[in-house]
Amino acid sequence: MELQVGTRTQDAVTVVDVAGEVDLYTAPRLEEALARVSPAGPPLVIVNLARTTYLDSTALRVLTATLKRVREQKGEIALVITQPKIVKLFAITGLDQVFPICGTEGEAFGRVRAHLPRRS
Amino acid sequence: MSWWFSGLSSESAVNLSESAVNSQGSVQAPADVPARSAASAAAPPAPAQAHAKGVRLGIRGKIAAVILLCMVPLLILGAVLYYERTQERRNLVLRTQQDTARGLAADIEMFMTNAVHAERAAGAAVLSQPYPVDGIVQLFAAIRAQDPAFLSIALVLPEGRVEAADPQDDRSTRVDARPALASVRRGEEWAVGPPFPVEGHPGVEVATGIRDHGRLLAVVDSIVDLSRLGTVFTALAPGTDGIIVDRTGRIVLDLRRPDRPPDAFWQLPPVQRALTGQAATIDAYHDPLTETRQLGAAVPVPLLGWAVILLEPESVALESVWQAASQELGWILAVAGLGLILAWVLGGELSAPILALARGARAIGRGEIGYRVSANRSDELGELGTAFNEMSAQLHRYVGEMNALQAVSDAALSTVRLRELLPTLVQQIVSAIQGDGGTVWFADETTGDLAPTGFGVGSAGTTRRLRPGQGLAGRVAARGRSLAVSHPEALRILDPDLPAQGVHAAVSVPLRAGGKVIGAIQVFSRQTREFQPREVRLLETFADRVALAVDNARAYERQQEIAGIIQEVLLPAPSVRFPGLTIAGRYRPSREVGGDFYAIFPLGEGRVGLAIADVSGKGIPAATLSARARYLLEAFALDARSPGEVLERLNTMLVPDAEVGMFASLFYGVLDLTAGTFVSANAGHLPPFILRAGASGPAPLEVRGILLAVDPDARYPVVETRVEAGDLLVLFTDGITEARNGAGEQFGERQLAGLLASLRHASPEDIADRVMDAVARWTGTGPADDQALVVARAQSPE
Numbered sequence: 001m002e003l004q005v006g007t008r009t010q011d012a013v014t015v016v017d018v019a020g021e022v023d024l025y026t027a028p029r030l031e032e033a034l035a036r037v038s039p040a041g042p043p044l045v046i047v048n049l050a051r052t053t054y055l056d057s058t059a060l061r062v063l064t065a066t067l068k069r070v071r072e073q074k075g076e077i078a079l080v081i082t083q084p085k086i087v088k089l090f091a092i093t094g095l096d097q098v099f100p101i102c103g104t105e106g107e108a109f110g111r112v113r114a115h116l117p118r119r120s
Numbered sequence: 121m122s123w124w125f126s127g128l129s130s131e132s133a134v135n136l137s138e139s140a141v142n143s144q145g146s147v148q149a150p151a152d153v154p155a156r157s158a159a160s161a162a163a164p165p166a167p168a169q170a171h172a173k174g175v176r177l178g179i180r181g182k183i184a185a186v187i188l189l190c191m192v193p194l195l196i197l198g199a200v201l202y203y204e205r206t207q208e209r210r211n212l213v214l215r216t217q218q219d220t221a222r223g224l225a226a227d228i229e230m231f232m233t234n235a236v237h238a239e240r241a242a243g244a245a246v247l248s249q250p251y252p253v254d255g256i257v258q259l260f261a262a263i264r265a266q267d268p269a270f271l272s273i274a275l276v277l278p279e280g281r282v283e284a285a286d287p288q289d290d291r292s293t294r295v296d297a298r299p300a301l302a303s304v305r306r307g308e309e310w311a312v313g314p315p316f317p318v319e320g321h322p323g324v325e326v327a328t329g330i331r332d333h334g335r336l337l338a339v340v341d342s343i344v345d346l347s348r349l350g351t352v353f354t355a356l357a358p359g360t361d362g363i364i365v366d367r368t369g370r371i372v373l374d375l376r377r378p379d380r381p382p383d384a385f386w387q388l389p390p391v392q393r394a395l396t397g398q399a400a401t402i403d404a405y406h407d408p409l410t411e412t413r414q415l416g417a418a419v420p421v422p423l424l425g426w427a428v429i430l431l432e433p434e435s436v437a438l439e440s441v442w443q444a445a446s447q448e449l450g451w452i453l454a455v456a457g458l459g460l461i462l463a464w465v466l467g468g469e470l471s472a473p474i475l476a477l478a479r480g481a482r483a484i485g486r487g488e489i490g491y492r493v494s495a496n497r498s499d500e501l502g503e504l505g506t507a508f509n510e511m512s513a514q515l516h517r518y519v520g521e522m523n524a525l526q527a528v529s530d531a532a533l534s535t536v537r538l539r540e541l542l543p544t545l546v547q548q549i550v551s552a553i554q555g556d557g558g559t560v561w562f563a564d565e566t567t568g569d570l571a572p573t574g575f576g577v578g579s580a581g582t583t584r585r586l587r588p589g590q591g592l593a594g595r596v597a598a599r600g601r602s603l604a605v606s607h608p609e610a611l612r613i614l615d616p617d618l619p620a621q622g623v624h625a626a627v628s629v630p631l632r633a634g635g636k637v638i639g640a641i642q643v644f645s646r647q648t649r650e651f652q653p654r655e656v657r658l659l660e661t662f663a664d665r666v667a668l669a670v671d672n673a674r675a676y677e678r679q680q681e682i683a684g685i686i687q688e689v690l691l692p693a694p695s696v697r698f699p700g701l702t703i704a705g706r707y708r709p710s711r712e713v714g715g716d717f718y719a720i721f722p723l724g725e726g727r728v729g730l731a732i733a734d735v736s737g738k739g740i741p742a743a744t745l746s747a748r749a750r751y752l753l754e755a756f757a758l759d760a761r762s763p764g765e766v767l768e769r770l771n772t773m774l775v776p777d778a779e780v781g782m783f784a785s786l787f788y789g790v791l792d793l794t795a796g797t798f799v800s801a802n803a804g805h806l807p808p809f810i811l812r813a814g815a816s817g818p819a820p821l822e823v824r825g826i827l828l829a830v831d832p833d834a835r836y837p838v839v840e841t842r843v844e845a846g847d848l849l850v851l852f853t854d855g856i857t858e859a860r861n862g863a864g865e866q867f868g869e870r871q872l873a874g875l876l877a878s879l880r881h882a883s884p885e886d887i888a889d890r891v892m893d894a895v896a897r898w899t900g901t902g903p904a905d906d907q908a909l910v911v912a913r914a915q916s917p918e
Contacts (some may be wrong), residue, residue, distance in 0.1 A: 024904075025740075056858070056905075057736040065781040066831050080555075093785060093804035094826030094834075 005033045013044045013112055015105070019051035022059035031062045043075035048105060050082045055089060055105040067099060076100070076115035110114040179474065180467025187463040191456055200453045202445065209441040212412070217437070218417035221430040222399070224353060224362050228654045233347050235326045236310045241341035243330035246284075247337050250478075251392060253284045260286035269348035271318045276327075276339040283338065287615060301329035301341045310426050315372045322346045322373045332892070333363075337806040346373045360432045361416075367395060367425040377409060385418075385429060386767070394418035394427035405431065410512065434467040471579065477508055490516030517552065521658055524666065525546035542666070546641070549662045553627075553655040555643035561586065561593050562639040562670070570597055572639060583619065591615040593640040598630040600637050602660055603628050604651040618644065627651040629663045633671035641666065676829040683743040684709065692720055698728055700793045703912040704888035708896075708903055709856075715742030716853045716906035717750055721757065728792040729757045732805065732910055733786035745777055747827070751786055763788045763801040767825065767836040772827040783829040787851060789821075790820040791843060793914065798843045801836040804826045806854060806869075809876060813846030817877040820869075821849075847915045848884070850876060855907035856891070859899045884911040 005028035005044040006017040014037045022030050037045055047063065049055070063079070070077045078100040081087055090096040165709065177185065197305045201746035242263055246256045260273040264286060274285035276295055295301055300313035303329045313325030323343040330338045346364065351360050355374055361376040369386035377597040390400035402416040408601045415438070416431035476493045483491040491512055495505030514574055550558040561570035570586040570593055586594035592615040596603050610628060612619045618626055623644040631639040641663050643651075672734030691707050705718050715735025723729050731753055735746040752773055755767045766788060774784065787808060789800030799809075823839035843849070850874070859867040875894055879887045888911045895907060 056291070057734065057783075057854070061736045061783060062782050064783060064827075090822065092806060094824055095804070095830070097826050098831050 003029060005029050007033050010037070010042075011113075013046060013109060014039070015046045015048055017048045017051070021054040022052060023054065023056045024058045027056075027058040027062050029096075030059060031065075034062065036065045041075075043073055043077075044115070045070055045075065045077040045111060046080060046105065046108045047077065047091050048080040048108075049086055050080050050105075052083065052086060055086060058097075060089075060093060060095065063099070064095070076112045077100065078102055078111040080105050080108050139782045153884045178467070179471040179607065180464060180916040183464035183467040183470065184460060187459050190208065191459050195456065202448055205448065206441060206445045209444060210438060210633070213437050213441060214403070214415060214417065217415065217430050217432060218399055218401060218419060219426050220356075220360075221362075221419040222431065224364075224428040225419050225421040227349055227353065228346075228364060228421050228426070228428065228909070230311060230328065231344075232424060233348075234327050235269065235342070235344045237341055238263065238270070239273075239310075239326060239328035240330065241277065242273065243328060243338060243340040247330055247332075255282035257286050257288070260284065261893045263374070269344050271321060271323050271343040271345050273340065276341050278305065279338045280305070295341060298325055298327065298341060300325040301339055303705065304329040304339050304341075305336070311611070314366055315370065316343050318343055318345075319606060322378075324372060330860040349373075356430075357432070357436075358429065359436045363393070363420070363429040363431065365391060365427050365429065369395060369407075369427075372426065380409065388418070390418040391427055391429060394420045394429075395425070396420075397422060402431065404434070407431070407433075425440060473497060473505055477504060480508055480512070484512060484515065513675065517554075520548065520552040525658075525661060539692065545662075548643075549644055549659065551644060553629075553651070553658060558641065558643040559593070560631075560641050560666070561597070563597060563637060570594055573639075581841075589618065592626055592628045595640045596630050596642075597637050597640045597838075600630050600632065602630070602656055604656050606648070606650040608648060622646050624648045625651065627656055627659060628654070629660045630895060631663050631667040631670065633667040638667055638670065641862060648878040679740055683740045686740075686743040688746055693718065693753075698722065698793075700726075700915050701728060701791065702884045702911060703728075703910065704884040705728075705911075706888045706892050706907070706909045708739075708892065709906075710855070710903045710905050716855060716908040717746045718851065718908050718910045719750055719910075720910065721754055723757060723790060726792060726793045728793070729754075729788065730849065730910060730912060731786060731788040731850060732808070732853060732908055733784055734805065734853045734855075734906070734908075735784040736782050745774075745782055745784065748777075749774060749786065753788065757788070758792075762838055763790055763799055764796070764825075764836040764838040767801045767803050767828070768834065769857045771828045771834050772832065772834075775832045777829050783827045785827050789849075791912070791914070796843055796914075797840050798849065799840045800839055801825055801838045803834075803836060804830075806852065806857065808852070809848075809850040809873065810841065810843075811848040811850065811876055811880055813844060818848075818850065818873050843914050845914050848880065848911065849875070850887075850910075851910040852891075853906065853908045855903060855905040856895055856909060859895045859907065860898060860903065861898050867895055884913050887911045 003018070004042060005019075008015050008017070010108055014035070016033050018030060020026070034045070034047070043048075045066070047057055047066075067077055076095040079090075080102050081090065087096075087101075090101060092100065100108075100111045104110060123401060142818050142820055160317055167507070176780065177612060180611065246259060249449075249514060251259070258276075263273060264270045272285065272287060272289075274295065275283040280295065280301075281468075282295055282545065298313060300311035303311035308329065309331075310326070310328040313327070316323040316325050324346055325341065327339050327341040329336050330340065351516050354360050356375065361374065363371060363375070363380075363385065364373040365385055366372050369383065369391060371380060371382045371384060374380045381899055389401070390402045393400040395421045399419040402414070402418055405414045405416065406412075407414050410433070413434040414431045415434050416429060418429045419429050420427050473493070473495075476899070480491050480493040489512070493505050495502050495509055497505065524545065527541070546558045550556075560573045561574050563569070568588045570588075570590075572584060584591070585745065586597075589595055589598040592605065592611075595614065596618050603614075605614055606625045608619055608624050611623065624647055626642055626644040628640055630637045630643040631641060641659065643659060646653075692705060694766060707716065709716075712777050715737060716734075717733055717735075718784055719729065719731040719733075721729045731750075733746065733749060734754075735749065736741045737745070751768065752770050753766065756769045760766050760769065767786065770786070784803070785805035786803045787800065787805040788803075789798050789808075791798050798821075800808075800821060800823055802823045803825045807820040807822055810821050811818040821839070821841065823837060824834040826834045828834075850872075853882070857867055857872055861867075871894075872891070875891060876887070879890055882890070891909055892907070895903075
């Protein structure tokens, strides 16, 4: 399945929707979309992987690099994951320990917003 | 009359052909607006109405409409002529009838004159000598016998007494009611009386006076049979009726219809006119006896003051007229039909190439660049078709050029496939500049010789190795400048081999990368032709991109080579034996070398370390990271007791590498053969399978930990599991489970588990081979990602 990446901004939170497969060949597009997220203040990012069917190690690298960058800029990132395969991938790699992982977008909004007042 | 008819018809024929020419003329020059508006003003604007209703008229319909409009005055003229000619024919018929009637009238006069002469002769004869009455009667009988028209003859004395008569009956002897006799006695020379039917014969009284020096001696009074009239009456056509009326209008004789009432024509105006001495035609007389319309004529019989009427049923009289008329109508309609057919054919002739052009335009719109329409016409439409084809061909050439350049740009991005793509690319550029073949040479880095690459198309010059400056390509490579040779003689001097191979013109451009000439491309033509500057520039652009792609590919190949060397140096032998343990390891690198590795190393005291890892990324960075990870792992493993501790230390060392965005998944376990335990920790790697000797299928060895080089504070828990003799451990990377088939489906852990279950009694060597084979069959082509597999089985102590 072809990768579709869409970006939208809602209440200062950037939501990146990722649908399809992210692999060695399509990961650059996800990387590009995430690189464009550069607000004035601390970045608040939600990557919605609810419609993502496959992630390979390149994709994980893009996500961990983004996590590193967002945290360095005192922002927060949360992932929305519902697909069992993706849930399992995050469990195996242990990345569920470093990424806030949510079942719904609403929950993810709660996580990144909760981060904001604490910082300001 | 006949020349008028023929003259008229030839004139109308000329008109017809002229208007046909006119209509064609106006169709072929449709921009002739005044002519068209005049035509539409002269006739009902049918096409305009059709437009108003939204009906679409094609070219064919419009031409038909224009020709039809042009034919309208013609048709009106035809109708007028047709009407006039029909009237003319009708008048001719009426005149003929009048002539016939005159003939009848003359007949009657002659008949009567003859009767009077006969009477006078008879009278003179009987009065010349003193004939006895018997003699007179005998003479009269003889006269009657000779001329049966005399029904009776009587000799009447001036005082009114009948002297002699034949026959001796009332009709001869009774003379009291005889108007003709009375007239003669009053002084007339002769007289004719009113109808005097005798025994069914249409008789009439004729009296002639016999005089001597003006003194009336006697009167010969006879009844004559009008049915004995001459041949004109009897020769009348079967449907035609001849009627004689006397001066009062009463019917004296009706040849065909004796039962007609005597006063049937009394008040008919033409008859009245005839009785006044003027001939007249009878137009549309309704005959009450036959209920038919009849035509005819009434002419006077001047001698008697009578009239002759001729009547003929209209249908019979005008039959020939209608026949001629319908024939002419047929001609008019045939000409009109011919005009329409002409319009249809002409319209088709004009619209077919236009429709073909429309189809062509759509075809090009759909992307069938180079679509051609047939243009075998000598007129403007043919010119349009030729222009269309030229446009299409140009478009095809431009698209071909663009595609050739685009394709080589794409190929430059996908450096791996350059060698596969290059022949197709050369083919594309050769057809884009319309050559017959092309050759690519790469320069040997040490000698500078040009070696043919085998990426050419067409046979000429593909196999030769050229020294610097030798031949066209060698010269181009040596000077670094393009050269196009269009003249066969010049080509013979520059590169004698090419004309020998049938090449008439050639163009060669250098391949330049990083300021160095790395080869040359040459395109040749087997026909004498000139390579345009535009084409040379196109070939140069192509060459620049090919050179870039080749340079990229070479750099990439070198990198791959180095990465492959690192990887191979790192890998342990595929088969390792330890007392009480059989181990098989397999590694199959993807085309782009990745960072998978496995390690098997003894730790002393009957312990063996087993590790499998997947470093993210490809090429040299991945290979070097995996080398570092592997050496550090072995070093820490010898040092530390717990796998968790080993991974924590390894993570701490590798975290700085995450600066470049890299990480690694790694599973590490220590198998203690004497204690029968396997203690392991997992840094984000796929859990290995353990297939116990007594179990039906493998189970994952679950212990979780985060990927290496992500979290500097990561902690790795360990898990300890019992390993009995015969138990099988299988470690693998995601290159195995995520290998995809043609449909994009992954090989998957479930399939791997099933395969392992079916191979549980095989040796680790066999299991490793079978698993690798199954995955290779699944993907069909080479692996997209590195594949690593370790299979280990504990053996029962011997």
